[in-house]
Amino acid sequence: MSKSFRKLDQAARAAWMYYVAGKTQHEIAEVLGVSRQAAQRLVALASENGLVRVNITHPVAECTALSERLAQRFNLTVCQVVPSGGMETDSINSMIAVAGAEVMMQFAEQEEPKIMAVGSGRALRATINEMARLDRPQHSCVSMIGAIASDGSCTRYDVPLWMAEKTQGKYFILPAPLFADSLTDKELWCNHRIYRMVTDKAAQADVTFVGIGQLNYHCPLHTDGFITDDEVNHLMEEGVVAEIIGHFIGANGLRVVSEMDDRLTSITISPHPDKPVIAFAGGSEKFQAIQAVLTGGWVNGLVTDEETATKLLAEAN
Known part of the structure; x- marks a missing residue:
């Protein structure tokens, strides 16, 4: 050099x-x-x-090299690594949001109509906030997760709506709570005609954008009222370290089966997707969750920071 x-x-x-x-x-x-x-x-x-x-x-040369190694190690088709040495979590998240917005724009700027499935979370919303406004009414933004909590309130992080506002495209909301009260209640929600139309559209998505959540008492699912203290305790006892749109994942990268699965209304996700599924996450607090998601092959795209990338590669070796 x-x-x-x-x-x-x-x-x-x-x-x-x-x-x-x-x-x-x-x-x-x-x-x-x-x-x-x-x-x-x-x-x-x-x-x-x-x-x-x-x-x-x-690009920062070290970050470029890390992204290439990370992509090769975890079979990622999209990978961006931002600088993070010596910086606190808020600054790292700001950088991930800016780099993530560039990745999103690569899909959103295209003239051909796109169906973009969108998850939830603060990191995802921050990323969309950094996007430039576009005139792409031909695009569709589809929610992968219900935004209604058990008390009837809605989350402040209705991310797909923000994406639709940035692109001027159509917004398809998933009309259900994240977790239904019972299996019978779930069947009522999920058999609704509009629910089936939205899930069918999500299955046709050209690209999917998701956040990666850690599982602890301070995670968004808990603080926003979607899961209780007892449910957090149970999930942690079962070895859950990561969450993507309500799907719980263990440190080994495998889905952790729980009674909450019977009440989950989110769009079903599967490992090793054949279309782009891109996550935006970084920082030490989320390291174990990111590692689990990559180990299980739940995403094939990632925007993260250099300290996280370095640690992922070191532990993978």
Whole structure:
């Protein structure tokens, strides 16, 4: 690697921190181990060399290498790794959202009508927030998960609606609670004509975007009222470490069977999909969940951070 390329590589890293993570030049200097003046020059160099536009056009070489290795190890057709060295979770999530939006745009910008199935979660919503607005009324956004909690309230993270607003496309809501009260109740919801129409449309999706949730007392499913304290306890005792649209996954990557499956109304997912299923997740808190999902082959696309990618590869070896 030439000296000039290394300089641009460092400038790109500084640009990620400054323009995406909102770091000050002093904070950048501390992370990169340079003086504040050097950090200021790196940010200026990124701007002068056209590295910073709507997105950062110069990839960080280490992150590019990690994404290639991660894709090969876990059979991913889409893989993006963002810088994360020395940064806290909020900054990492901001970077994942920006990089994830670029991935989403590759599908959303296409003129050919697309069916995009969309999951749930804060990371997914943050990613969609970073997308540019498009005029693609020919696209369809289909919800994979019911947004109704047991008390009748709806989640604030109705992600597919946000996607439809960004693309100006049609929005197909899954008309059911995430978990029905009983098997009989589930059958009532799932046999409704509109429910069947939406699930049929989701099965035809050209691309699927999902979040990966960890399973603990602070996970969104619990804090948003979709599962109770007792249910969290039971799932953890059964070895659940990850969740995708209500499907619970163990550390070995296999689906963990529970009585809650009888009440789950989400779109059914299967490992080793033949169409793009892309997840957006990173940070140390979600590492075990991401590892389980990749081990089980539940997704074939991932946008994550370099510390997570490095650890995934190290433990895989």
